[in-house]
Amino acid sequence: MSKPPFGKPFLRKTTHPKATGRKPTLRLWAVLAWLLIWQGLSLYIGHEILLPSPLAVIVRLIELAKEPVFWSAVWFSLLRIASGFALAVTVGVLLAAFAARWRRIEEFLTPVMLLIKATPVASFIILVLIWVNSANLSVIISFLMVLPIMYTNVRDGIANTDIKLIEMAQVFSLPKLRRVSHIYLPQTLPYFQSACMVGLGLCWKSGIAAEVIGIPTGSIGERLYLAKIYLAIPDLFAWTLTIVLVSIVFERLFMLFLRTIVIKLERGGERGSKPIEE
């Protein structure tokens, strides 16, 4: 084999996540490095009211966690935001299925979904506050923020189902249930999972924002608002950390639940999945 014209290859080996196709991973050293930077900045500023140290925040979080009111606030917000998310998933999937089946429904829904996507969350919060009790505000806001994402993704997933497999199902006159479980479901699932990932983050952000504006009694939003009023910055950071942790746990648990459902569906739906031996 002849040598290339230059001594070294022109392209060097890349380890960039996008180029290698590997997901960026959360490394402990990177987290510790950022905590150190935070600690350094806090020491440099020297005023807890401007930037409390990570240690002060964790100490405050432990103190808060000892109070029953902390857990009731977490439960209050979690229940409502999760309900809004679940409602958006259900309604979004159903509407997407109808829209994929009947073009008129898609045409009818398109302006509403575009409007919801384009409207600032603050406008919705103020509007909904006029219409409903502030206690249920985060349910509606989470629902409204997740709905268009779920609807659009699932509808795109159904629309992008491999036409060749749909034709195969048509020729073999496959029953509807088998078409859904073996053709539409596997091909729509990545779109649904992606919508869930985006939606889970968004429902927490928008839900808490709604609570901060609506100030429902006993919510995390109310606690954040009070921390702002009394300039209790360690409290503000501690509550923020709580939101981040709860949303991560919620996201992980939901994705785990989703994976379990998918495996069960694939196993249950697969006729003849049981290995056959000679």
Added chain:
Amino acid sequence: MAIILTNIYKAYDSTVVFEDFSCHFDEGTVTCIMGTSGRGKTTLLRILAGLENVDDGKMVANENWRRSMVFQEDRLCESLSAIANIRLVCRKPVAGSDILEAMAAVDLDSLTANQAVRSMSGGQRRRVAILRALIAEYDLLLLDEPFKELDVETKEKVIHYTKEMTQGKTVVLVTHDEKECELMGGQLIKL
């Protein structure tokens, strides 16, 4: 009952595929369709499969006929095993031993049978697609270049098995290979 096409006209935009085309497929016979690319062989099969409508003309066929087909592509469900792919299209339960016997006839072992088709080779997938069409209950079997990805030895074996399994059935085979026509027998239509 035969399938009779009378004076059919079919066009895609400005490209006319069939104009005043007529032919018939007798029940229980094998018909081989040959012709150069772009003459409408696949379109004819798609019309027979109910995937395309004719623009004009008449097609007489029993609407309740159950169809089975080997497409030009495998069109298998990637995450399912070979057995699950075959069972997916069967209206009645099929015994595992029957499927394994059919697979053995085309040189596919039980290990392959339980393997997800996404991890199979092109030739293995092709044979699964053929078996799926042969095992499904049908009145009309449509084969669109079904043996093209098989090596010579396997091809002959699969053709013999297909012929044996389709005795007395209505089969329409599209191919470029005259030898496949000879082996399958039946009438020949050149487009």
